[in-house]
Amino acid sequence: MSIDSTDFAPSGDQHSSEAPGPRTAVVIPAAGKGVRLGPGTPKALRELGGTPMLVHAVRATARARAVELVVVVAPPDGAPAVRTLLDEHGLPEVVVVPGGGTRQDSVRLGLAALPDTVQTVLVHDAARPLVPDETVDAVARAVRAGAPAVVPALPVTDTVKQVEPRPGAEPEPVTGTVDRSLLRAVQTPQGFARTVLAEAHTRLVAEGDGATDDAGMVERLGVDVVVVPGHEEAFKVTRPLDLVLAEAVLARRRAHDAF
Numbered sequence: 597m598s599i600d601s602t603d604f605a606p607s608g609d610q611h612s613s614e615a616p617g618p619r620t621a622v623v624i625p626a627a628g629k630g631v632r633l634g635p636g637t638p639k640a641l642r643e644l645g646g647t648p649m650l651v652h653a654v655r656a657t658a659r660a661r662a663v664e665l666v667v668v669v670a671p672p673d674g675a676p677a678v679r680t681l682l683d684e685h686g687l688p689e690v691v692v693v694p695g696g697g698t699r700q701d702s703v704r705l706g707l708a709a710l711p712d713t714v715q716t717v718l719v720h721d722a723a724r725p726l727v728p729d730e731t732v733d734a735v736a737r738a739v740r741a742g743a744p745a746v747v748p749a750l751p752v753t754d755t756v757k758q759v760e761p762r763p764g765a766e767p768e769p770v771t772g773t774v775d776r777s778l779l780r781a782v783q784t785p786q787g788f789a790r791t792v793l794a795e796a797h798t799r800l801v802a803e804g805d806g807a808t809d810d811a812g813m814v815e816r817l818g819v820d821v822v823v824v825p826g827h828e829e830a831f832k833v834t835r836p837l838d839l840v841l842a843e844a845v846l847a848r849r850r851a852h853d854a855f
C-alpha cells in the first residue's frame with residue numbers, strides 16, 4: 597500500500613495543548629566511524645576549534661528557536677563516553693542513546709527514544725557541525741506549516757556526468773550529462789511529521805530496504821518531500837579537506853564575534 601501525504605495530518609495541527617512535554621525534537625546520528633576522514637577517533641568526537649564536532653552540532657541545533665529536545669545517537673558501545681562528554685560541555689539535558697551499524701539504524705534508535713509529545717522531528721548529522729540556526733528553524737517552520745517532509749538543499753555547482761562504472765582505474769565511459777538545473781544537493785537537518793518518519797523507518801526495516809537519507813525513505817512511502825534553501829556552512833565533514841574548511845569557517849565566525 598502506498599501512503600499519500602494527505603494520510604498524515606500536518607504536525608502543526610497535531611499539537612495538543614494538554615500534554616506537557618517537547619513538541620519538536622532533533623535526533624543527531626553520531627554513531628559513524630568517519631572512515632572517509634581517515635584513521636583516528638570516531639568522526640563525531642574529532643575536534644573542531646578545540647571542541648568535538650558533536651558538541652558543535654548539538655549547540656547549533658539547540659540554539660534554534662523551534663528545538664525543545666535533542667537526542668544524540670552515540671556509537672553502539674560509546675553511549676557512556678558521549679554522556680560524559682556532553683555533561684562536561686554543559687549539556688546535561690541532551691538525551692543519549694546507543695546507535696547501530698548504519699545511519700538508518702541509528703536514526704531509528706534515536707526516534708524510539710522520543711517522548712510521545714514530540715510531533716515534529718528533525719534529523720541532523722553530527723557531521724554537519726556548523727549548520728546555522730536559521731536553517732534549522734526554516735526546516736522546522738516548514739514542517740509545522742504542514743509539509744510532511746522537508747529537506748534543506750543547494751543547487752549543484754559542478755556539471756554532473758552519468759557513467760558506466762568500471763572496476764579499478766580503467767577510464768569510465770560517459771553515458772550522459774544530467775540537467776543540473778533539476779538537481780539539488782541535500783543537507784540536514786531534514787524535518788518530518790513524526791508519524792511519517794516513524795512509518796518510513798518501520799516499513800523499510802521490515803522490508804530490509806534502505807536509503808542514504810531520511811527523506812529518501814519517506815519518498816518510498818509516496819509522501820511528498822519539499823525543499824527549502826540550505827546553507828553553504830551546513831556542509832558535511834566527510835573528507836580531510838572538509839575539516840580544513842570547517843576550521844576556517846569557525847575561525848572566521850570567532851573573529852567576527854570578537855569584534
Ligand SMILES: Nc1ccn([C@@H]2O[C@H](COP(=O)(O)OP(=O)(O)OP(=O)(O)O)[C@@H](O)[C@H]2O)c(=O)n1
Nearest residue numbers: 625626627628629630631632697698702722723
Ligand atoms: N552507523 C552509523 C553511521 C553513520 N551515522 C551518522 O550519520 C551521519 C552522516 O554520515 P557520514 O558522514 O557518512 O558519517 P560516517 O558514516 O561516520 O562516515 P564514513 O562513511 O566516512 O565512515 C554522521 O553524523 C554519522 O555519525 C550514524 O549515526 N550511525
Ligand SMILES: C[C@](O)(CO)[C@H](O)COP(=O)(O)O
Nearest residue numbers: 721782783784808809810832
Ligand atoms: C543524510 C545526508 O547527509 C544528506 O546529504 C547524506 O545522505 C549522508 O551521506 P552518507 O555519505 O551516505 O552518510
